[in-house]
Amino acid sequence: MNSLWWLALPTLLLPIWWHRKKRVQVKAEPLASARFLPRTEPRQMRVWRWSDIVLLIVRCLLLACAIAWLADPVFPWRGDTVVVAAGTDAQWTEREVQAAGFGAAARVALPAQRALAWIGAHEREFKPQARLLVLGDIPMPALLPQFRHPLVLRTLAKPLPPGAARVAIVSKRPQEWRRMFAALDGPLRVVLENVPGPKTELIVWDMPEAPPAALRAPLWWATDAGAFTELAQSQALGTLRYADGARGRVWASNAWPPQDPAAARALLESWRTLHYAPLPYTAPAQSFAPTRAAARGDANGALRDFLLLALISLFAIERILTHARRR
Amino acid sequence: MALVSSALLAHTTDLELVIRHVLAGLGQGMHAGRERGAGVEFSEYRAYAPGDEWRRVDWKLLARADRYYVREAERDSHVALWLVLDASASMAEPSRSIDGLDKLGYARILLACIGAIAQRQGDAFGLAVLSGGRVRLVPAARGPRQLQRVLATLKQVKAEGDLPDAEVLRSGLRFTASPALIFAASDFLDWPSSLSNVLVRLRHMRHDVRAVCLQTEAECAGSFDSGPAYRDPEGGSAVFRFGADLREGYLRNRAQHFDSVSAALRANDVLQVDARIEQAPGEVLRQWLRQGGRR
Numbered sequence: 001m002n003s004l005w006w007l008a009l010p011t012l013l014l015p016i017w018w019h020r021k022k023r024v025q026v027k028a029e030p031l032a033s034a035r036f037l038p039r040t041e042p043r044q045m046r047v048w049r050w051s052d053i054v055l056l057i058v059r060c061l062l063l064a065c066a067i068a069w070l071a072d073p074v075f076p077w078r079g080d081t082v083v084v085a086a087g088t089d090a091q092w093t094e095r096e097v098q099a100a101g102f103g104a105a106a107r108v109a110l111p112a113q114r115a116l117a118w119i120g121a122h123e124r125e126f127k128p129q130a131r132l133l134v135l136g137d138i139p140m141p142a143l144l145p146q147f148r149h150p151l152v153l154r155t156l157a158k159p160l161p162p163g164a165a166r167v168a169i170v171s172k173r174p175q176e177w178r179r180m181f182a183a184l185d186g187p188l189r190v191v192l193e194n195v196p197g198p199k200t201e202l203i204v205w206d207m208p209e210a211p212p213a214a215l216r217a218p219l220w221w222a223t224d225a226g227a228f229t230e231l232a233q234s235q236a237l238g239t240l241r242y243a244d245g246a247r248g249r250v251w252a253s254n255a256w257p258p259q260d261p262a263a264a265r266a267l268l269e270s271w272r273t274l275h276y277a278p279l280p281y282t283a284p285a286q287s288f289a290p291t292r293a294a295a296r297g298d299a300n301g302a303l304r305d306f307l308l309l310a311l312i313s314l315f316a317i318e319r320i321l322t323h324a325r326r327r
Numbered sequence: 328m329a330l331v332s333s334a335l336l337a338h339t340t341d342l343e344l345v346i347r348h349v350l351a352g353l354g355q356g357m358h359a360g361r362e363r364g365a366g367v368e369f370s371e372y373r374a375y376a377p378g379d380e381w382r383r384v385d386w387k388l389l390a391r392a393d394r395y396y397v398r399e400a401e402r403d404s405h406v407a408l409w410l411v412l413d414a415s416a417s418m419a420e421p422s423r424s425i426d427g428l429d430k431l432g433y434a435r436i437l438l439a440c441i442g443a444i445a446q447r448q449g450d451a452f453g454l455a456v457l458s459g460g461r462v463r464l465v466p467a468a469r470g471p472r473q474l475q476r477v478l479a480t481l482k483q484v485k486a487e488g489d490l491p492d493a494e495v496l497r498s499g500l501r502f503t504a505s506p507a508l509i510f511a512a513s514d515f516l517d518w519p520s521s522l523s524n525v526l527v528r529l530r531h532m533r534h535d536v537r538a539v540c541l542q543t544e545a546e547c548a549g550s551f552d553s554g555p556a557y558r559d560p561e562g563g564s565a566v567f568r569f570g571a572d573l574r575e576g577y578l579r580n581r582a583q584h585f586d587s588v589s590a591a592l593r594a595n596d597v598l599q600v601d602a603r604i605e606q607a608p609g610e611v612l613r614q615w616l617r618q619g620g621r622r
Contacts, residue, residue: 028566031557032420032430032516033546036580040556040568 085136139280378471459488462499
C-alpha cells in the first residue's frame with residue numbers, strides 16, 4: 001500500500017532537530033572582573049531560535065515531497081460525471097443525460113471497452129457524494145463490477161459494423177464450397193471470389209498443383225497436402241493437419257469439402273473462433289449500488305510528474321543553499 | 328580650557344589629535360623641563376622630519392642650501408621614561424556606559440600623552456607592550472620620530488592572551504642602571520603577577536615607578552547586566568553569573584583584592600593612581616604626573 005509511506009512523515013523532525021540543536025549553546029560575554037563572581041553551571045539558551053530558516057524549510061519540503069512521491073496521493077476532485085463511450089449517438093446521449101438529471105455533470109469520453117475499467121482505476125478521484133452515469137455501447141464485463149459510488153449504466157447497442165471476410169475459392173468443384181459458405185450464419189459475413197487478391201483472408205486451394213510462390217494469405221485450406229511443402233512438418237489435430245509457412249498458415253484435410261452439415265459447421269466455427277475476435281455483447285442497462293469494496297488500482301500517478309519535478313527543483317535549491325552557506 | 332571627556336575621545340582613533348586636545352587642557356609645564364633655551368650648546372644639524380617644531384628650523388641654512396635643517400642641541404638628560412602597557416585580554420573590558428571606549432584605548436591615550444610630554448621636554452622614552460605572552464619593546468630614544476614610532480606601536484596593540492611569564496618579562500625589560508621613570512598602565516586584576524613582580528623589582532632598583540590602575544564605572548559599582556552569562560577573558564571556559572543577589576559578594580571580593588594590591592604597592596613605595604576610564608584623561612594624567620605626590 002502506497003499510503004503507508006505517509007507513516008514516514010516523522011522524518012521531517014530530523015532537519016528540524018538539526019537546525020534546532022545548533023542553538024543549544026552557551027553564549028557568554030567576556031567580563032574582565034568575572035573572577036570576583038561565583039561560578040555557575042553553563043545554562044542552555046531558553047530562546048527558541050533557528051539557524052538558516054530558508055534551508056530548513058527547503059529541506060522539510062524536500063522530504064515531504066519525496067514521501068508524497070512515494071505515497072502517490074490522489075485528491076478527490078471529480079464530482080458528478082457522465083462517462084460516454086466514444087461514438088455514441090449524441091441525441092440519445094443528451095436525452096439520457098437530461099432524463100437522469102446529470103445536466104450539470106462533467107463529461108468524459110472514453111473508448112467503450114475501457115470505460116468501466118477506467119472508472120475502477122480512477123475511483124479515488126471522485127468525491128464521496130459523486131454519482132456516475134455511463135452511456136453508450138458498453139460491453140458486458142465477465143464479472144459484476146463493484147463501485148464505491150452509485151453508478152447508472154444506460155446502454156445502446158450499436159449496429160454491427162459492415163464488414164466481411166474475403167474468401168477466394170480455387171477449385172474444380174467450387175459449387176460445393178460455395179454451398180458451404182452460403183450456409184454460414186452469425187455475425188461473420190463472407191465475400192466469395194474466384195481469383196485471390198491482396199485482401200483475401202482465406203484461400204481454399206482445392207488443386208493438386210502448388211500455388212504460385214508470390215501468393216500470400218493469412219489462411220489456406222488445402223485438400224491436397226502434396227501442393228504445400230510446409231505440410232511435411234505439420235501437426236495433426238484429428239483429421240486436420242496444420243502448419244505455418246512463408247505464404248501463411250495452412251490447414252489441410254483429405255475429408256474436404258465437408259460432406260455433412262455437422263462437419264461444415266465445425267470447420268466454419270473453428271475458423272471464425274480462431275481467426276476473428278468475438279464481438280462484444282452489449283451489457284444490459286442497470287444500476288450499481290455503492291459498495292464498501294476497496295478501490296482497485298492503488299495508484300494512478302496523477303501527481304507523480306509534478307512531484308518529481310518539484311523534488312528535483314528542491315534538491316537543486318537545497319544543494320545551492322548549502323554550498324552558499326559554507327562559503 | 329575644560330578637560331576633554333572620555334566620551335569625546337572614544338570617537339577618534341587618531342592619537343595625535345587626542346594628545347593635542349588632552350595636553351591643551353592640561354597646560355604646559357607639568358614636568359620641570361631640563362636644559363631648554365638659549366644656553367644649550369649646539370651639536371649638529373639634522374634633516375627636518377615631520378613633527379619638528381618650526382622654530383627649530385635653521386632659516387639661514389635653508390636660504391643657503393634650499394633644504395630644511397634642524398639645529399640639534401647637545402643635551403644629556405639623565406632621566407629615561409618607560410611606558411609599560413599591559414595589553415592582556417582583560418584590558419579589552421569595555422565601558423558599559425560609553426560606546427567604543429575600553430581600558431586598552433584609555434591606557435593608550437594616557438601613555439601617548441606621557442610620551443608626547445616627554446618628547447616636548449627632550450627626554451628619552453621607550454615603550455614596552457605586554458601582550459599574548461610576549462614583550463614588544465620600542466627602545467628608548469628622543470625626538471619626534473621616536474614619538475611617531477611609539478604612537479604607531481600603540482595603535483597596533485590589540486588586547487589578547489595573558490601577561491608574559493616572569494622569565495620572558497625579565498629578559499624583555501632590560502633597563503639600564505641609569506635612573507628611569509616608569510609609567511605602567513594595567514587593570515591589576517592579576518595580583519601577584521609577573522608584572523607586579525617586575526614593578527616591585529624596578530622600584531627596588533631605585534627607579535621611579537608609577538602605576539595607573541584602570542577600572543570601569545560598572546566594575547566599581549557592580550552594575551552589570553544580569554541577563555547574559557559571563558566568562559573570564561583570561562580564565563578558560565568557566566561561566567559566571569551576575570545578579571542583584573551576588574552584587575554584595577562581588578564588591579566585597581573586589582575591594583579585598585584591590586586593598587591587597589594597594590597595600591603591596593604602598594609597601595614598595597610605588598605610586599598608584601586609580602582611574603575610571605569614564606573620567607577625563609586630563610585629570611588622571613595630572614594625578615599621575617604629580618611631582619612629589621609620594622615624596
